[in-house]
Structure formats: structure tokens, C-alpha cells
Amino acid sequence: MPLPFLTADRAFETADDVALPFDDRDRWRRPYRPGPWRVGAAALALLLASYVLFAAVIIALTGSVSEAGTVFGCSLVVIAAALRLLRVGVWVSDRGLRHVGFLRTRTLPWERVLAVRTVQQPVRWLGLPRTVQGEALTVVRRDAPGEAVPLLTTHGADFLARPEAFDRAADAVEAWASENRRG
Structure with a gap:
């Protein structure tokens, strides 16, 4: 089963680190793969966001919904930052x-x-x-x-x-x- 983020590599071996194929030249594409430092930083940010989301659930269960909403908003900011980091x-x-x-x-x-x-x-x-x-x-x-x-x-x-x-x-x-x- 092909994964959606790997479908651009269908013409190449997944072990090769080569540029993406130029099927649709009008579409914006990155001609290289994101590096391990960028992917690792985004993964750590998403891991942090999961802990913050879990904290928001615990805070909401203890009765303070407004504080849970604030913590939930913080987790959404961390998720948005991680996704933006991957697009750089x-x-x-x-x-x-x-x-x-x-x-x-x-x-x-x-x-x-x-x-x-x-x-x-x-x-x-x-x-x-x-x-x-x-x-x-x-x-x-x-x-x-x-x-x-x-x-x-x-x-x-x-x-x-x-x-x-x-x-x-x-x-x-x-x-x-x-x-x-x-x-």
C-alpha cells in the first residue's frame, strides 16, 4: 500500500535520494527531500504537542474548561509550527x-x-x-x-x-x- 507522502517516489527506488519526477510542471514541488534534522525537529514538536493535548484533556476532566481550551490552543500552535517547519x-x-x-x-x-x-x-x-x-x-x-x-x-x-x-x-x-x- 503506497503512503500518500511517498507517492511522488513511485518512479524511483525508495532507497535513492534523488529529485522528484517532473510529471506536472505547473505544480510547486521541492526538488529534494527534507533532511533528517528538519524531520526530527518536527517529530519532536509533534511529540510535545501530543503531551500538551493529553494535558488539555486532563485539565478539562478536572473541571477547568477555559484553561483546557488555552492549553488546547497552545498545542494547535505547536502542531502548526511543526507542519510549517516541514514546508520550509x-x-x-x-x-x-x-x-x-x-x-x-x-x-x-x-x-x-x-x-x-x-x-x-x-x-x-x-x-x-x-x-x-x-x-x-x-x-x-x-x-x-x-x-x-x-x-x-x-x-x-x-x-x-x-x-x-x-x-x-x-x-x-x-x-x-x-x-x-x-x-
């Missing part, structure tokens, strides 16, 4: 490049993309303020040719200690960019 990353389609952050999503049409390239530079380690030397996949926009915005890094939650997965993801995004850039 770079998504591509025929329409453009979408950089999904935890709080903000930016979409850049291919017409506005000047270049997508991999560069050696100091990168943030797991999104924290500490920087280390690594590689970053950057995008240069036509309206700001001197400014390169990092999309993916070798020390992010998706690619930490997985340099070959970063190379495949960078190659996939660069391929989308070279195929779809117009003008």
Missing part, C-alpha cells in the same frame, strides 16, 4: 522559484532570475547565528544584480552532514533555472 525550503515550478521560510514566503518568477549558482562562502549552521565555511546555492535577481540571496546551504537543516544530497538538490534547482529562464 526551496520549491520550483514552471512559474518560478519559491523560497519558503518559517515566517515568510517569497516567490520569484523565472523572468526575474538572472542566475542560480553554487558558491563557497560562510554559511549559518542550522540557521543559528554561528557561521562556518560551506557552500550555498544563491539566486541573483535581475532587479538587484549585485545581490546574491542564499537559498540552500550545506549546513542547513536539510543538508547538514549530507554533501552529496546538497549537490543533487543544487543541480536540480540550477537545472530548473536554466530550463525556465526567459529573456
Whole structure:
């Protein structure tokens, strides 16, 4: 029985860590799999949410429904944050490049993309303020040719200690960019 979150892998072996197939090019898709750090953090957040939900039930059974509602609301916030954490990353389609952050999503049409390239530079380690030397996949926009915005890094939650997965993801995004850039 195929699982719904694995159906995009039907053309590939599940042991391979390759980009998703391009069946429907108008649909937004992430050309790489979420990394173990991202999935682990989301799993821990969902585990915490289950304990908070259980606490809400116990509080409701003891008679304080308003406090149970507050605790239940907190658990919903934790669940929403875990799901958003799983969506963070770079998504591509025929329409453009979408950089999904935890709080903000930016979409850049291919017409506005000047270049997508991999560069050696100091990168943030797991999104924290500490920087280390690594590689970053950057995008240069036509309206700001001197400014390169990092999309993916070798020390992010998706690619930490997985340099070959970063190379495949960078190659996939660069391929989308070279195929779809117009003008």
C-alpha cells in the first residue's frame, strides 16, 4: 500500500535520494527531500504537542474548561509550527522559484532570475547565528544584480552532514533555472 507522502517516489527506488519526477510542471514541488534534522525537529514538536493535548484533556476532566481550551490552543500552535517547519525550503515550478521560510514566503518568477549558482562562502549552521565555511546555492535577481540571496546551504537543516544530497538538490534547482529562464 503506497503512503500518500511517498507517492511522488513511485518512479524511483525508495532507497535513492534523488529529485522528484517532473510529471506536472505547473505544480510547486521541492526538488529534494527534507533532511533528517528538519524531520526530527518536527517529530519532536509533534511529540510535545501530543503531551500538551493529553494535558488539555486532563485539565478539562478536572473541571477547568477555559484553561483546557488555552492549553488546547497552545498545542494547535505547536502542531502548526511543526507542519510549517516541514514546508520550509526551496520549491520550483514552471512559474518560478519559491523560497519558503518559517515566517515568510517569497516567490520569484523565472523572468526575474538572472542566475542560480553554487558558491563557497560562510554559511549559518542550522540557521543559528554561528557561521562556518560551506557552500550555498544563491539566486541573483535581475532587479538587484549585485545581490546574491542564499537559498540552500550545506549546513542547513536539510543538508547538514549530507554533501552529496546538497549537490543533487543544487543541480536540480540550477537545472530548473536554466530550463525556465526567459529573456
